[in-house]
Amino acid sequence: MRQTDYVILGLLCEAPLTGYQIKRIIDIRFKFFWNESYGQLYPTLKRLNAVGFIEEDETVAGQGRAQKTYRITSYGIAALKEWLRAPVEKESVRLEILLKMYFSRLAPPDVMLEHLAKFQEAHARDLGVLNAFEKELKGILEQDANHADILRVIDFGQRVNTAYLDWCRETMAFLESRELQ
Amino acid sequence: MRQTDYVILGLLCEAPLTGYQIKRIIDIRFKFFWNESYGQLYPTLKRLNAVGFIEEDETVAGQGRAQKTYRITSYGIAALKEWLRAPVEKESVRLEILLKMYFSRLAPPDVMLEHLAKFQEAHARDLGVLNAFEKELKGILEQDANHADILRVIDFGQRVNTAYLDWCRETMAFLESRELQ
DNA sequence: CGGCGCATGTAACTTGTTACATGATTCC
DNA sequence: GGAATCATGTAACAAGTTACATGCGCCG
Numbered sequence: 222m223r224q225t226d227y228v229i230l231g232l233l234c235e236a237p238l239t240g241y242q243i244k245r246i247i248d249i250r251f252k253f254f255w256n257e258s259y260g261q262l263y264p265t266l267k268r269l270n271a272v273g274f275i276e277e278d279e280t281v282a283g284q285g286r287a288q289k290t291y292r293i294t295s296y297g298i299a300a301l302k303e304w305l306r307a308p309v310e311k312e313s314v315r316l317e318i319l320l321k322m323y324f325s326r327l328a329p330p331d332v333m334l335e336h337l338a339k340f341q342e343a344h345a346r347d348l349g350v351l352n353a354f355e356k357e358l359k360g361i362l363e364q365d366a367n368h369a370d371i372l373r374v375i376d377f378g379q380r381v382n383t384a385y386l387d388w389c390r391e392t393m394a395f396l397e398s399r400e401l402q
Numbered sequence: 403m404r405q406t407d408y409v410i411l412g413l414l415c416e417a418p419l420t421g422y423q424i425k426r427i428i429d430i431r432f433k434f435f436w437n438e439s440y441g442q443l444y445p446t447l448k449r450l451n452a453v454g455f456i457e458e459d460e461t462v463a464g465q466g467r468a469q470k471t472y473r474i475t476s477y478g479i480a481a482l483k484e485w486l487r488a489p490v491e492k493e494s495v496r497l498e499i500l501l502k503m504y505f506s507r508l509a510p511p512d513v514m515l516e517h518l519a520k521f522q523e524a525h526a527r528d529l530g531v532l533n534a535f536e537k538e539l540k541g542i543l544e545q546d547a548n549h550a551d552i553l554r555v556i557d558f559g560q561r562v563n564t565a566y567l568d569w570c571r572e573t574m575a576f577l578e579s580r581e582l583q
Numbered sequence: 584c585g586g587c588g589c590a591t592g593t594a595a596c597t598t599g600t601t602a603c604a605t606g607a608t609t610c611c
Numbered sequence: 612g613g614a615a616t617c618a619t620g621t622a623a624c625a626a627g628t629t630a631c632a633t634g635c636g637c638c639g
Contacts, residue, residue, distance in 0.1 A: 223626070224498060231505040241590050254500040258628055263592055287635095288590065298508075305502055305509040309517050313496045317405060319435040321486055323555050324412040326548045327479075328486040336490050367507045369580075373573050374504050380565040388558045395554060404598075422618050439600055444620055468607095469618065589635080598627070608617075 222300065224311070225257060225265050230274060230293055230301040235367075237278040237292035240266050250354070253347055253378040266291060274300055322392070330400045334393060341389045348382040351375050403481065405492065406438060406446050411455060411474060411482040416548075418459040418473035421447050431535070434528055434559040447472060455481055503573070511581045515574060522570045529563040532556050 228251075232243055240263050247257050266289075269275045274297035278290040293301075318340050325333045355375050362368050409432075413424055421444050428438050447470075450456045455478035459471040474482075499521050506514045536556050543549050 224496070224501070225626085227505075228501060231501065234505065234508065239590075240592090251501075251504075254495055254497040256494065256496070256627095259592075260594090260629075261627055267592090301505065302508055305505060306513050309499045309502060309520065311496065311498055313437065313494065314435055315405070315437070315492065315494045316435040317492055318490045319555050319558060320405070320409060320412065320432075321490060322551060322558075323432075324408075324415065324482065324486060324548075325551050327415065327483055332487050339490065367505075369576070370503060370506050373569075373576060374500050376572070377500060377503075377569050380569050381562060384561040384565040388554075388561050391557070392554050395550070399550075406598085420618075421620090426617095437599095440620075441601075441622090442599055448620095584639105586638095588637085591633085593632085594630090596627100596629080598625100600625070601623085602621100603623100604621085605619085606617100608615100610615080611613090 222304070223265075225261055226269060226274075227301060227304050228255065228257065229262070229265060229269060230297050230304075233275055233291055233293040234298065234301060237290045239288055239290050249350070253351070253382065254374075269297070273297075330396045334396050334400075337389055337393050337396070341386060341393075344382050344385045344389070348379065348386065351378045351382065355379070403485070404446075406442055407450060407455075408482060408485050409436065409438065410443070410446060410450060411478050411485075414456055414472060414474040415479065415482060418471050420469055420471050430531070434532070434563065435555075450478070454478075511577045515577050515581075518570055518574050518577070522567060522574075525563050525566045525570070529560065529567065532559045532563065536560070 228247065229243060232238060232246060238246075240259070243266075244257065244259060244262055247255055266275065270277065270291065273294055275291045275293050278292040318336055321336060322333065355372065358368050358372055358375070362372075409428065410424060413419060413427060419427075421440070424447075425438065425440060425443055428436055447456065451458065451472065454475055456472045456474050459473040499517055502517060503514065536553065539549050539553055539556070543553075
């Protein structure tokens, strides 16, 4: 069983979803700590269906183009719970920008400044999205028992993105002051 | 050309190294933003040597078990500089602990508390290593032009790990207060 | 009627991990 | 003499990306 399996099982635990919907949730809500491609998602859904952890939800079919909605089975829920108890295994982070920063003396300072400006822009956007999610969730905190947990995850994203932006500002100032010399 | 190529090229730009030494540097100094396995490293060294971006440094050979020290060539330096100018492409982060936190209501709170305790321990250790590096580098700041850049990378690690630890403390408190109810 | 968003899927490929094989040197 | 560390390497496998193929429905 791989990590992708559990993202899917976890999301289907909340509600039945199509592969496309799962992808969208991961791209938007999980953006700052997870990613999946269609080439990974669709084959995984097929396999989870074959082993009986999820099954097709016929009730939603009909309108438009063939659309497969999946729901989790009791076996799937059991597998998810087992995984939740197991120790956290992998934590992979690969930030190319830090690699470039590390070796940056080999290029003119304004090159790195450009990279940092883009980084800043991207993470300011992420932080904006997280702030909006926080506001939205706080309004419907009582509606579901897991909302408080999700807020903890959002808080992580806010802290980390804020740290990114603080670092970025300071590093840009450092490079600008060096450029003047 | 892949990302692994440039980590190697960048490190060899500072000094000639063996594959083993490269691995050790990545495992220790780059731990908080990069990782490589031997199965990736050795074949890449072979390939970079074949295309002429690095070459064997015979001067160090002799003692002990066959030990291949590589140094970068002018073609390698050119390739590295070109990559430094190119826009930052990938930024991959996959934090299993946030996935578990997101779905954590499906397991008893003490399970998540255990995961968090381990996370806290690991990142407190990382922060300690980073603080030691900072101290060391500040003592020899003038010795090499790139030390100031490396300090910027260390600063990133310190900020992010501090954010991790703050989040962890608050999240553990949240779970503990919930457990009491 | 063209483009966009919704929607599913696969094949070829690249990337990365794990387990294993091998063996020297150093330190206790 | 045995464990740890230094040291190199590969084969089998697992994971992940990209490009492509397909086509519906809606909006302007």
